[in-house]
Every structure is written in structure tokens, then in C-alpha cells.
Amino acid sequence: MTDPAKTYTLTGADGRPHQSRAKGLWGGHGGTKIYGRMDCPTALRAIARGGYTHDRVFFADEATAVAAGYRPCCACCHDKYVAWKIARQNGQRWTP
Numbered sequence: 304m305t306d307p308a309k310t311y312t313l314t315g316a317d318g319r320p321h322q323s324r325a326k327g328l329w330g331g332h333g334g335t336k337i338y339g340r341m342d343c344p345t346a347l348r349a350i351a352r353g354g355y356t357h358d359r360v361f362f363a364d365e366a367t368a369v370a371a372g373y374r375p376c377c378a379c380c381h382d383k384y385v386a387w388k389i390a391r392q393n394g395q396r397w398t399p
Contacts (some may be wrong), residue, residue, distance in 0.1 A: 307324075309324070310322040310323060310324055311323050311324075311325065311326050311327060311361065312361070313327045313360075313361050313362060313363050313367075314331070314333075314360040314361065314362055314367070314368075314371055315367060315371065316366075316367050316370035316371055317371070318371045318372060320360075323363065325363065326361070327341075327361025327362050327363055328341070328362070328363060328364060328365075329341065329361070329362040329363075329364065329365055329367075329368050330343070330346060330359060330360070330361055330362075331359070331360045331361070331362060331368055331373050332346070332355060332358050332359065332360070333358040333359070333360050334358040335358075336372055336373045336374060337373060337374055337375070337376050338362060338365070338368035338369075338373040338374070338375065338376065338380075339375065339376030339378065339379040339380050340376075340379045340380065342379070343376055343378055343379035344378060344379065345376065345378040345379065346376070346379075365399045366398070366399060369397070369398060369399055374387050375387050375399075383399060
């Protein structure tokens with residue numbers, strides 16, 4: 304049974320943390336400004352080694368992560384990463 308009073312800290316489009324009753328669907332690293340899936344193997348390996356968690360952030364959705372200035376992870380969101388990289392090389396703004 305879940306606690307109805309439980310809240311989660313999510314990062315908003317402005318890059319600031321806020322409280323939410325819903326869990327974040329995407330995770331990110333505040334230092335590198337990279338976001339990805341919650342089951343990203345690269346992030347999970349870093350967490351298992353004892354790193355990453357200090358700068359870990361969570362987002363309600365992918366659009367919020369992008370609006371906050373994060374880019375897709377190359378490991379777990381490879382197609383999106385390639386599209387982001389091409390858009391950046393062409394001086395264009397990328398959106399998921």
C-alpha cells in the first residue's frame with residue numbers, strides 16, 4: 304500500500320526542484336545535464352559503484368528534462384541522442 308502523503312522531489316522545466324505526488328518517469332545527472340530512462344544500464348552501474356546519486360535528479364516527463372537543459376543519454380536513448388547531436392551540429396533546437 305502506498306502512502307498518500309508521500310511526495311517525490313522532481314526537477315521542473317526551470318531546473319528547480321519541486322514536490323510531486325507522482326514519481327518521476329525519467330532520471331538525470333545534474334552535473335552532466337544528461338537524462339535517461341530509469342533502467343539505464345550506464346546509470347545503474349554508476350549507482351552500484353557508489354557514484355552518481357549525489358547529483359541525481361528526476362523528471363515527470365522527457366519534455367521537462369529537455370526544457371531544463373538536459374540532453375538524452377547516449378546509452379539508453381541512443382536514437383534521441385543522435386537526433387539531438389545532429390540538431391546541435393546544425394544550430395537547431397531539439398525537442399523529443
